Amino acid sequence: MITLPTEAVTLQRFAGAQDVFFEVFEGFTLLGHEAQARPHRHAYHEVLWIESGLGQHSVDGVRVELSPQTLSVITAGQTHEFHHVQEVNGALLCLEPELWRAAPILSHAPADWAIWRSIWQVLGSEYARSTQHLPHALRESLALALRLLEREQIPAAPDRAASRLARFQALLEHHFRTEHEVAFYAAQLHCTSDQLSREVRVSLGHSAKNAIQQRLMLEAQRLLRLSSLPVGQVAERLGYRDVFSFSRAFRSGVGVSPQGFRRPPSVGTS
Structure with missing residues (x-):
């Protein structure tokens, strides 16, 4: 019987390819795997297939059911923890972020589960036979899995506003710790701040300024939790000029003070 790793996994390095890890697990529970029941995060993406069994998991504080014949994508840096997991069977694929630009999926039931079962069975077989070179069959299976995963993530309409939104989100992910003003992102995207805010509001339901604040608060919660x-160093890492400005922004965005939100730290980034 193969079980989920207790904390971090060691990704296998293949010559000429990014690192990959794959494992099939049977009868997984939290007994003996307490680290998985505490908040943790990894530096790689995880694709979790659930064939059968019951449980729950939380991703960045959002708790969802782990139902049979569903898949989840936990991206690098997200806070993750399991709850009440009972006899879960499935598979786990871990990938370096450079291999795939993943988007999170909390829990999704694909239309044709038989295809996914076949994919992870082939992945498991080919991965077990692999040594230092990424074999053609494993490479093709990975490519197919990633293409299907991208289809599961509904893309935005390919218009100019959607393209600018995607570029804004990419810029935000790269610069949110140091650039808190809409004007910076608008200049990078060759538009006005008002134009960017309108397009973000139409697509996301809130302003560009709110998008920046939400990303800052998400990272703040991760740092406080993990x-x-x-608190002063958290504020400094996120580019706030002082702890008072950070605490005020955190209370406004999250509803409690940083000290009130925090609980004893557990597993850090691996």
């Missing part, structure tokens, strides 16, 4: 950094 590290023992003092």
Whole structure:
């Protein structure tokens, strides 16, 4: 019987390819795997197939059911923890972020589960036979799995506003710790701040400024939950000029103070 790794996995390095890890698990429970029941995060993407069994997991504080014949994508850096997992069977694929630009999926039931079962069975077979070179069959299976995963993630309409939104989100992910003003992103995208805010509001339901604040608050919650950094250092890492400005923004965005939100740290980034 193969079980889920207790904390981090070691991704296998293949010559001329990014690192990959794959494992089939049977009868997984949290007994003996307490690290999975505490908030943790990894530096790689995880694709989790659930064939059967019951349980729950939380991704960045959002709790969802782990239902049979569903898949989840936990992207690098997201906070993850399991709850009440009972006799879960399935498979786990871990990938370096450079291999695939993943988008999170909390829990999704694909229309044709038989295809996914076949894919992870082939992945398991080919991965077990692999050594230092990524064999053609494994490479093709990975490529097929990633193409199907991208189809499961509904793409935005391919118009100019959608393209600018995608570029804004990519810029935000790269610069949110140091650039808190809409004007910076608008300049990078060759539009006005008002134009960017209108397009973001139409697509996301809130302004570009709110998008920046939400990304900052998400990272703040991750740092407060997963590290023992003092609040002042969290504020500094996120580009706030002082702890008071950070605390005010955190209370406004999250509804409690940073100290009130924090609980004892557990597993850090691996």
